[in-house]
Amino acid sequence: MPDDFELIRLQSWRSSAVGYSVCVFLARGQLIDTGFPGARRAVARLLEERRPRGVVVTHQHEDHAGNVALIAERGIPIAVARVTEEALRAGEANVGLYRRACWGVMAPLTSTLEPYEPAGLELVATPGHSPDHHVVWDAERGILFAGDLFLGVKVRVARPMEDPRALAASARHAAALRPRVLLDAHRGIVPNGAEALLAKAAWLEETIGAIDERIGRGWSDRAITSAVLGREDAIALVSRGDLSRLNFVRAVRATAARRAG
Ligand SMILES: [Zn+2]
Known part of the structure; x- marks a missing residue:
């Protein structure tokens, strides 16, 4: 159509x-x-x-x-x-x-x-990429305008305002809408959108689990970053660390502390 x-x-x-x-x-x-x-x-x-x-x-x-x-x-x-x-x-x-x-x-x-x-469109709260992030859902036509919710399955870098745990939950929430078409604001049409969102959620949960486990063992953020996410690439340098793998680990640690109260 x-x-x-x-x-x-x-x-x-x-x-x-x-x-x-x-x-x-x-x-x-x-x-x-x-x-x-x-x-x-x-x-x-x-x-x-x-x-x-x-x-x-x-x-x-x-x-x-x-x-x-x-x-x-x-x-x-x-x-x-x-x-x-x-x-x-x-x-x-x-x-x-x-x-x-x-x-x-x-x-x-x-x-x-x-x-x-x-x-015919609905804003659905999907925090994680940013605290205020929403997707736009056309329920009748099964089209999900996903903003920056998806971006890719394995996105190893994060900005300081991101929350990977919330992002994983939001990706699952969006997949549960069972979109027929998934539109990413940077990538355009994402083939097999619902499966791609579930794959993203699964990768995030697995990665967060590996980070949590090392936090529990007292590892430093830098040691966890290189063990779980690998070395920083050019974007971390260009963005002066604003968009980095280290930020991903820091965000997981910050929300672990919050969860523990
Ligand atoms: Zn964005």
């Missing part, structure tokens, strides 16, 4: 220079996610040409929420979780140079947002 959704891939010379792009989607006359600040002109053109009746935002990161202020300026209503809106208004401190260079800079949100009730 080709008119179930439309995928629009956004990139700039800066983002493509480092191999990054992000997708936004049109579904039932509504826009899902808003692209990154550096894609403002392309998004403005899209709004003019396609005139979406509303916009739905998956999470606070600048490659998804980067043009929320533009949407608000154009008077288009927006469905966004309260936690996401709060994060956008607060702004994110210390956004690394690699992110600013790739996507452009997102200023803290000051616009008033016109609330929106999506038609």
Whole structure:
């Protein structure tokens, strides 16, 4: 069913220079996610040409929420979780140079947002990648607009705000919706989406288990990282450790402490 959704891939010379792009989607006359600040002109053109009746935002990161202020300026209503809106208004401190260079800079949100009730689409909380992450679910058509929930089965690096335990639970939750089509904001269509989500959850649980076991034996974060996840690669260097394997282990340890009270 080709008119179930439309995928629009956004990139700039800066983002493509480092191999990054992000997708936004049109579904039932509504826009899902808003692209990154550096894609403002392309998004403005899209709004003019396609005139979406509303916009739905998956999470606070600048490659998804980067043009929320533009949407608000154009008077288009927006469905966004309260936690996401709060994060956008607060702004994110210390956004690394690699992110600013790739996507452009997102200023803290000051616009008033016109609330929106999506038609035939539902925001489903799926925390983990970020605390405010939601997927957008078209239950009737079986299409899951997964934002950054999936990204890949074995993603060994994490940002400081990630929670791998919550991510594993969210991947299982999304798989249980039994999506017919899984759309990843960076990878596009993911074949066998439900199975891919379950494989991701299983890999996360196994990896977290191996980390927990070593935490229990008193290992250091660095020793656990090299034993369980292997050596850091270029992205850790480029992002100055913002996106790293060590952060994955730290996140597991932080939530282990929380679980233990
Ligand atoms: Zn993200």
